[in-house]
Amino acid sequence: MTSDKDKKIISSDELELVRYSSNLIKRGLSLVNQIQPSPTVPLTLSQELITQSSNQSTTINNVSDLFIGGLSFYQLGNKQMAIEYFTKALEIKPCHVDSLYFRGFARDVVGDSQGAAEDLTQALQINPRYDEYVHTLYAHGIVNSLLGERQSAIKNFIQALQTNPYSDSPYGSLSLYFRGIIHYLLGNKLGAIEDLTEALQIYNSFVDAFYLRGIIYYELEDKQKSFEDLTAALQINPNHNKVEVTFYFRGCASYDIEKKQGALNDFTKALQINPNYTEAFYLRGAIRYELGDYRGAVEDYTQVLQLNPNNCDAYNRRSTARSAIGDYQGAMEDLQRANLIIKP
8 A cells, every 4th residue: 555554564474474484584484486397307297297186196106207296286386295296206215305305395385394304404414515506505594594593594595695596407497586585585675586587587487486576576666567476476376375465465566556446356365365364354444445335344444353453553444434334433432442552
């Protein structure tokens, strides 16, 4: 929103989601990886896997195919199936280092920080020359972060920025993506955009690169580019990880470029996915009020207050909306509650 009251619409919790932070640097770095298939892999394999996915099982028993299958599901945004494939590969070959790396990344995405640490630690022990590649340096940074060694993690991340992202082909686009995240975490948003843009030039269906670049553009006040990138992410995979956050931020960008109905629709979609999304209720309530749907605004602010009873702004806004529908008693009660929060 562009009004002074609503300009800071990204909560600290949402910034943690944006920064992929779940168990790294303020509870960690939750990786949402997008792997492009190796050029040597038949492109038909992904389609075969899509067909199999409904069965939640596979008859593939070749380590290489299982690994590529895991990467394909990772690319499709299905982290649980990716973990299943990597696990099957590791049952056949327990020291398959790439399966360990990427199962660790996948486990971190789904919140299994202990499993992620175990996989990545084992992978680094098998391949101790981690300082040669961006993704292995990144893995080492993750392990140090999970162990609470923040300074060591930052050292790993800085070293990753100094490493040739093309040295670990065919993961060039992924390495650029990792570097983009690191730039972002260290406060270099323009450097992050540069790496993410280069990653997208290599692989133009990289959902998470579009997503993260869209968030950064939003923070840099380029709402049109933010809207375009978040739209691209949703078009490529409308069910990708953190899709409700994508709808939420696209709704914010839509409002700022005068697409109020589109913003309303996006906040509604975010709430359909996550019915406890306080910020989405709050901003949808603001738009409903602007569009003259005062009762709808009251309903949304009521939802906000059920989720967060100490939200002073929500009481004030609901008071205004209640006045608009003639509920002056309710409006007065809301103002009194807001004052009690300010002056207990």
